[in-house]
Amino acid sequence: MSIRTPRRRLAGALALALALAASALATTTATAAPDALTMVNGEGRTITLPAAATSALRSAAAGSSGTTTTPDRKPSPDLAADSVIGVDGRVQESAPSAFPWGAIAHLETNQGGCTGFMLSRDVLVTAGHCVHSGGSWVTSYRVTPGRTAGSAPFGSCSGGIADVWTTSAWINGYPSDHDYGLVKLTCDIGYQTGWFGWWYSTGENLVGQHFYAEGYPGDKPFGTMWWDGDSTYSQSANKLWYWIDTAPGQSGSPVYHYNSTTPGLCAGWCVTAIHTNGVAGGNPTNSGTRLRPDVMSFVNYWISRP
Structure with a gap:
């Protein structure tokens, strides 16, 4: 198993000042999610969850996580501007089939390559732009967990x-706060890979x-898994910003602990x-969509479906 060791970069007074400013800006400009949650698939099918579905999770998350799921150990060209910040700190995964790395999957689609991660036997969570981008839906995909080049x-x-x-919300052009999606797989591959736990607290x-x-x-050899670890920079209710290095293809990656x-x-x-976004504008960090109540309600609905 790879050894994960902390690594910080670009530290100092300037970074701290930028962090405080970005945090304040993110808090004041974040767009609130609609109370009711409408889910859409590529065929135009829609399912609307009532406001009570997300409200219950929001209430539960006030003092604890909306879920207490623990990892279930079983036998053993992306469209976002993901960014390397300074010196590239990414390391190739040395044990891609071991848990939990085996629960991270290469997501190949007719629109390009992304990443996703298992949260149940048949639910792969990813970025919204990995399933719908530029007004177009993904029409075909292949998910390969724990891949290393030609090894599956x-x-x-x-x-x-x-x-x-x-x-x-994502289809209709809401900001990157709503950049999340999933694939309800046609197989139960999660029983082989296991899946991550997840949490949120307001x-x-x-x-x-x-x-x-x-x-x-x-930007690395095709179909190889890479990781980096670093500190977070700022947050809002919907987003998390961090110094972790990424590159195109890593959208949909789990941001984990x-x-x-x-x-x-x-x-x-x-x-x-x-993980959804790279460095943009005056913000010097990468960022991702937090697993907040509406995201958790969206994922939990599909976890519960046969």
């Missing part, structure tokens, strides 16, 4: 436009915490955000 230790799972889901301060992001970058940063919310390898 768990096999792969393929499907089409009916299996890819995001929300009407009152949790994640700034300055050490996280990892791991996936399948397009060993145990929840607030004790007791999630045990083992646990995800709290979906």
Whole structure:
């Protein structure tokens, strides 16, 4: 298993000042998610969850996570401007088929390459732009967990436009706060890979915490998994910004930690955000969508479906 060691960069007074400014800006400009959640797939099918579905999770998350799922150990060209910040700190995964790295999958689609991660036997979570981008839906995909080039230790799972889901907020051009999606797979490959735990808490301060992001970058040998770990820079209710290096192809990667940063919310390898964006404008960091109540409601609905 790879040894994850903390690494910080670009530290100092300037970084701290920028962090405080960005945090304040993110807090004041974040767009609130609609109360009701409308999910859309590539065939035009829509499912609307009532406001009560996300309200219940929001209430539960006020003092604890919306889920206490723990990792289930089983036998053993992306469109976002993901960025390397300074010196490239990414390391190739040395044990891609071991848990939990085997629960990270190479997502190949007719629109390009992305990353996704397993949250159940048949739910692969990814970025919204990995299933719908530029007004177009993904119409075919192949998911290969734990891949290393031509090696597929768990096999792969393929499907089409009916299996890819995001929300009407993302389809209708809401900001990157709503950049999340999933694939309801046509196979139960998660029983072989296991899946991550996940958590969210409205009152949790994640700034300055050490996280990892791991996936399948397009600038490295094809189909190889790479990770980096570094500290978080700022947060809002919907987004998390961090110094972790990424590259195109890693959108949809899990932003994860060993145990929840607030004790007791999630045990083992646990995800709290979906990597979605690179450096943009005056913000010097990469960022991801936090697993907040509407995201959790969206994912939990599909976990519960046969």
